[in-house]
Amino acid sequence: MAAHHHHEHAGASLAHAAETALVDAGEQWTDMRADIFAVLATFEKPASAYDIADLVSQKRGKRVAPNSVYRILDLFVATNLARRVESANAYLANSHPGCLHDCIFLICDNCGTATHIDDDTLTSNVRAAAERAGFAEVRPVIEVRGKCAACG
């Protein structure tokens, strides 16, 4: 297994790392984006755009529409600040923005919490298999549904 060093950020440190990554990508770190990232980062479970819209609305005392949230989530996904969990139609903050990986998500069918694994050997094997089949610009989606240790 490839040895690989991350900072697993949390809290203010994570927000700061996100800001840095976004600015490095040539995008602005606005209040709205900061609020959405902050809300997203509080979730243990993948959060839907509507969940986020509700919480950000509360926080701001003003309705924030889901489509505004989607716009920003799309930006976050494109710049690797967040990930979309396809099997949950929902999003997770990336705990190490700026660090490019194919993540493997484990999502508990019972409690909904998600953890993630980085296993570059495994993911590069998946990439290689897809490329052997003639695919290019591949973007692996590797998720595992199941029952987590706590719900066992």
Add this chain to the structure above:
Amino acid sequence: MAAHHHHEHAGASLAHAAETALVDAGEQWTDMRADIFAVLATFEKPASAYDIADLVSQKRGKRVAPNSVYRILDLFVATNLARRVESANAYLANSHPGCLHDCIFLICDNCGTATHIDDDTLTSNVRAAAERAGFAEVRPVIEVRGKCAACG
């Protein structure tokens, strides 16, 4: 790579294999189920429940509600006659029902067509990684988005 023999069924042969598999699972092979399977099997791309509902409605000359289609698709997925493609919110017929696998789907972002790979070594590594993390009853979801050879 594990050598492994399938019949890759098609057409009537596939429908027959599906019928056999469903009956073996203790379920009935009804007209509605046959129609839905037939329609699903004509698709190259993952088909949404609504796509299927439309086509089955035409075929029968009578509206079939998405609701009914979902029920049957869920049954098909449970009995391995079909697979859900999470990243497309859609379904594919399993071309070798009765044969249990963790499939890897390759879906072209451009033309939407899906192909599938069986690589038991790879999928069992994914399972193993999830189990090391304390997960049980795991169900891997391994899909790769990208650009297929034809669209290259």
Add this chain to the structure above:
DNA sequence: TTATGTCATGTGATGTTGTAACGTCTGGCG
């Protein structure tokens, strides 16, 4: 200072995907 461009966000409508709740039909069986 006004005009103009650009980017972020707001707003309302609409489209797509997925479920819940409950009713009806049919076939098997006492």
Add this chain to the structure above:
DNA sequence: CGCCAGACGTTACAACATCACATGACATAA
């Protein structure tokens, strides 16, 4: 026949996602 169970129908609704266009905020050029 009367009853039950499983398959399917029907209505309504919930959850997820996008489109089209308007507005606001800020920067720079005229």
